[in-house]
Amino acid sequence: MIRFSSITPRMTALLALLLATTGVSHAQLSVDVTDDSGTNALKIAVPVLPTSQNVATPAGSTQELGQKIAQVIADDLKGSGLFAPVGPAGLPAISMAEVTAPVFSKWSAYEALVQGFVRSAGGDNDITVGCYLYDTALQSELTRQGYVVAPKDWRRAAHKCADAIYARLSGESPFFDSRIAYIAESGPKDKRVKRLAIMDSDGANHRFITNGQSIALTPRFSPDYGSILYVSYVGDRVRIFVYDIGTGKQRLITESSNTTFAPRWSPDGRWILFSMAIGGNTDIYRVSSNGGTPTRLTTAPGIDVGGSYSPDGTKIVFESDRSGSQQLYIMNADGSGQRRISHGSGRYATPEWSPRGDLIAFTKMAGNFHVAVMTPDGNNERILTNGWQDESPTWSPNGRVLQFFRTSAGRSGASQIWQVDLTGVNERRIPTPLSGSDPAWGPLLP
Amino acid sequence: MAPLTRTLVIATALVALSACSKKPKPEDLPPPPVDNSQAYDPNANAPTGPVKGSQEDFLASVMSDRIYFGLDQYNVDEEDQATLRSQAQWLAQNPTARITIEGHADERGTRDYNLALGERRANAAKNYLASIGVDSSRISTISYGKERPVALGSDEAAWAQNRRAVTVTVQ
Numbered sequence: 001m002i003r004f005s006s007i008t009p010r011m012t013a014l015l016a017l018l019l020a021t022t023g024v025s026h027a028q029l030s031v032d033v034t035d036d037s038g039t040n041a042l043k044i045a046v047p048v049l050p051t052s053q054n055v056a057t058p059a060g061s062t063q064e065l066g067q068k069i070a071q072v073i074a075d076d077l078k079g080s081g082l083f084a085p086v087g088p089a090g091l092p093a094i095s096m097a098e099v100t101a102p103v104f105s106k107w108s109a110y111e112a113l114v115q116g117f118v119r120s121a122g123g124d125n126d127i128t129v130g131c132y133l134y135d136t137a138l139q140s141e142l143t144r145q146g147y148v149v150a151p152k153d154w155r156r157a158a159h160k161c162a163d164a165i166y167a168r169l170s171g172e173s174p175f176f177d178s179r180i181a182y183i184a185e186s187g188p189k190d191k192r193v194k195r196l197a198i199m200d201s202d203g204a205n206h207r208f209i210t211n212g213q214s215i216a217l218t219p220r221f222s223p224d225y226g227s228i229l230y231v232s233y234v235g236d237r238v239r240i241f242v243y244d245i246g247t248g249k250q251r252l253i254t255e256s257s258n259t260t261f262a263p264r265w266s267p268d269g270r271w272i273l274f275s276m277a278i279g280g281n282t283d284i285y286r287v288s289s290n291g292g293t294p295t296r297l298t299t300a301p302g303i304d305v306g307g308s309y310s311p312d313g314t315k316i317v318f319e320s321d322r323s324g325s326q327q328l329y330i331m332n333a334d335g336s337g338q339r340r341i342s343h344g345s346g347r348y349a350t351p352e353w354s355p356r357g358d359l360i361a362f363t364k365m366a367g368n369f370h371v372a373v374m375t376p377d378g379n380n381e382r383i384l385t386n387g388w389q390d391e392s393p394t395w396s397p398n399g400r401v402l403q404f405f406r407t408s409a410g411r412s413g414a415s416q417i418w419q420v421d422l423t424g425v426n427e428r429r430i431p432t433p434l435s436g437s438d439p440a441w442g443p444l445l446p
Numbered sequence: 447m448a449p450l451t452r453t454l455v456i457a458t459a460l461v462a463l464s465a466c467s468k469k470p471k472p473e474d475l476p477p478p479p480v481d482n483s484q485a486y487d488p489n490a491n492a493p494t495g496p497v498k499g500s501q502e503d504f505l506a507s508v509m510s511d512r513i514y515f516g517l518d519q520y521n522v523d524e525e526d527q528a529t530l531r532s533q534a535q536w537l538a539q540n541p542t543a544r545i546t547i548e549g550h551a552d553e554r555g556t557r558d559y560n561l562a563l564g565e566r567r568a569n570a571a572k573n574y575l576a577s578i579g580v581d582s583s584r585i586s587t588i589s590y591g592k593e594r595p596v597a598l599g600s601d602e603a604a605w606a607q608n609r610r611a612v613t614v615t616v617q
Binding site for chain 2: 188189190191192194215217218236237248254259261262275277279280281282303305306319320325326349350363365369389391392407409411412413437
């Protein structure tokens with residue numbers, strides 16, 4: 001199945017370039033916003049997926065689904081920053097027979113070609129989506145996949161197809177088929193309504209979880225997507241709840257009269273890291289996700305807050321002002337061996353360890369607020385974004401893309417969710433029905 | 447009867463004025479006294495001040511319901527201490543009253559840190575009140591971080607107003 005092609009070395013070179021920039025610290029303190037020139041992006045054609053027989057499903061006819069799935073695939077690939085997809089609009093239609101036997105002469109203007117089909121027996125029956133990737137220069141097939149999903153889950157089939165293409169051409173792990181928890185915001189600045197909400201990684205399938213009567217903050221999906229940790233002001237107190245997505249019920253993670261906030265899961269979902277303020281002093285604690293007595297991990301007389309586990313669960317990166325200003329520290333998972341890793345100018349906050357383990361993303365406050373990354377030893381700091389206030393990066397499941405929120409200044413200032421890749425070049429806004437903040441990217445869907 | 451009427455109206459106006467004196471804003475001042483002596487009915491219009499122990503009574507009695515902080519600071523300076531002493535005085539006069547101190551931060555910080563900073567500020571005010579004799583069991587605290595600004599601009603003047611600890615009576 002995996003054959004050497006003209007495309008793969010090119011994409012590998014592109015990724016190598018992307019990785020190499022890690023060593024070029026401070027090279028892009030001022031960052032262009034969107035560079036869609038596509039100079040390095042691979043030209044890939046995504047025509048409409050034909051259907052063997054146009055039948056109705058609850059999500060639309062199979063013909064309509066073929067159009068919509070092609071659009072989602074093209075949007076995903078474009079959003080990754082590595083591809084310059086064309087289509088489905090403006091491309092010639094293909095027949096079912098062409099799906100497995102492309103007419104390459106039609107596609108000579110492109111380096112790669114995605115074809116596929118949609119098939120269904122109609123009604124509530126599952127749909128089958130085929131997904132084929134071709135190298136147009138070598139006129140060879142690079143991968144083929146098939147997905148059987150309920151009609152309402154057609155977007156997942158599209159994301160999985162985009163993931164297969166991305167993974168095949170980049171050699172990286174996939175990430176499109178994943179979800180985001182975030183806070184939907186509305187209303188004036190001094191009475192802002194903040195609701196817990198969830199959506200697909202591209203903003204689709206949006207759903208509100210809380211009704212907005214109490215402020216909700218800083219959600220985190222559990223690694224199995226079964227529940228969400230978040231902070232709620234219900235009862236005029238600041239406490240962490242875990243919300244069960246299946247049952248709609250929620251419970252406190254710990255019984256305490258103190259303020260608890262900044263909840264985080266361990267990578268295996270067995271532990272919850274959280275911050276608790278006692279008498280104005282905030283420290284980081286850990287508690288079993290099944291409950292029980294929390295263990296205190298930090299004791300410094302300052303604000304120790306937040307935290308993020310390394311992918312293997314052995315270390316935690318967190319934020320502390322024990323030196324006099326917010327800086328990043330690493331400790332072992334039991335709280336031992338605390339040491340500072342950030343030493344540049346400005347203040348450092350909201351560290352998040354990449355799922356790959358190679359980088360830590362954070363908010364850098366130096367005049368404006370930036371999303372930036374560094375290696376876990378504190379070196380190779382690189383600024384990726386430059387808004388008035390960009391903060392709280394969250395990693396894609398493959399550790400190649402970040403989402404964050406960007407707030408505008410002034411009385412009408414509001415927050416929106418944005419995405420940026422590790423080059424800092426490909427930046428785009430994630431569409432949400434209201435304003436949005438505190439995005440938290442979950443893992444690849446099971 | 448007419449002179450008495452005027453005296454009452456003016457007295458009410460003075461109470462309202464003193465309640466507003468920390469933040470004088472012309473649009474908040476009460477309307478000028480109106481000579482309504484012709485319509486005056488002494489039995490229907492007895493003088494009413496704030497109910498003792500109420501939030502209105504608190505606001506009318508203390509120097510201010512809030513203290514302010516410098517950037518990333520949470521120390522209670524002399525001006526803050528005077529304000530808090532006036533709050534302690536009111537609490538002494540209303541021994542069953544309870545309060546919540548709300549700690550706030552400006553928008554120019556990250557969310558979790560600002561929650562922690564609001565906690566610090568609310569507790570700094572609480573600790574000072576306790577140090578001058580207020581039973582700390584009468585005081586609860588809550589941090590709003592950067593979630594509830596009072597000044598909506600994005601400049602130093604607005605941020606200075608938002609870095610605050612506000613005392614609210616619990617009814």
